[in-house]
Amino acid sequence: MHRLERLYAIVEHLRTGGNRPTPIYELADRFGVGERTVYRDVAALRDQDVPIYGEPGRDGGVWLGGEYSMPPVGLSIGEAIGLWLAFRMSGSISGAAGQSLSDAMAKILATMPDVRRAAYETILRRIIVGVPPSEELLVDGSSGAPEIYRECERAVVESRVLRIIYRDRSGAETERSVEPHGMLV
Numbered sequence: 001m002h003r004l005e006r007l008y009a010i011v012e013h014l015r016t017g018g019n020r021p022t023p024i025y026e027l028a029d030r031f032g033v034g035e036r037t038v039y040r041d042v043a044a045l046r047d048q049d050v051p052i053y054g055e056p057g058r059d060g061g062v063w064l065g066g067e068y069s070m071p072p073v074g075l076s077i078g079e080a081i082g083l084w085l086a087f088r089m090s091g092s093i094s095g096a097a098g099q100s101l102s103d104a105m106a107k108i109l110a111t112m113p114d115v116r117r118a119a120y121e122t123i124l125r126r127i128i129v130g131v132p133p134s135e136e137l138l139v140d141g142s143s144g145a146p147e148i149y150r151e152c153e154r155a156v157v158e159s160r161v162l163r164i165i166y167r168d169r170s171g172a173e174t175e176r177s178v179e180p181h182g183m184l185v
Contacts, residue, residue: 006031007041011050015066021054022062078157080108080120081127085185088129123157126182156183 001009009031011169014022022122024042028035042062046052051065075083090098109117165175 001031003041006033007045010038010041011045011064012086014052019061019063020061021063023061023112023140026061074077075108075112076118077120077123078114081123081157083108084124085127085129128182128184130184154182156180 011028013027013030024035026036027038031038031039033061036071042052042054052062053065054062054153059072087101090101109120112120151162154160161177161179163175165173
């Protein structure tokens with residue numbers, strides 16, 4: 001686990017633990033680091049104005065004060081698109097839960113730096129979320145290997161050219177460079 005991930009994880013662990021002090025050794029065990037590392041992590045979090053309090057002694061430990069909430073998470077373009085796809089594909093959710101998902105997506109978009117948001121929006125214009133295929137199409141269609149789909153998705157997201165080799169109906173093998181302009185999900 002990288003340090004930044006561990007810092008977020010420590011805050012989340014303390015946030016869900018209520019006002020009960022969590023011993024430093026428990027955090028060290030949980031995150032697979034030494035106690036000195038946890039002390040440094042707690043100091044770094046306090047430097048970022050995270051309200052972490054401590055109590056010395058046998059029953060002591062650290063806890064998160066108040067109703068602290070995490071600052072925005074810096075998502076990669078791929079992570080943000082994955083969340084957006086999950087959001088779009090959950091279109092059947094209505095009412096308060098659906099509105100909460102919509103609000104969460106708006107918050108994520110609002111916290112993105114301008115350059116990243118522009119790249120994200122450009123990619124979203126290239127993704128079409130369609131209706132599920134018919135039974136006939138499912139039966140007749142061939143399913144490719146998952147790694148092929150991942151490479152195609154990556155090419156769309158990263159605006160890369162793909163070099164493909166395919167075999168036509170008569171068995172002739174052809175090699176081509178293709179530039180995917182969109183993705184149908």
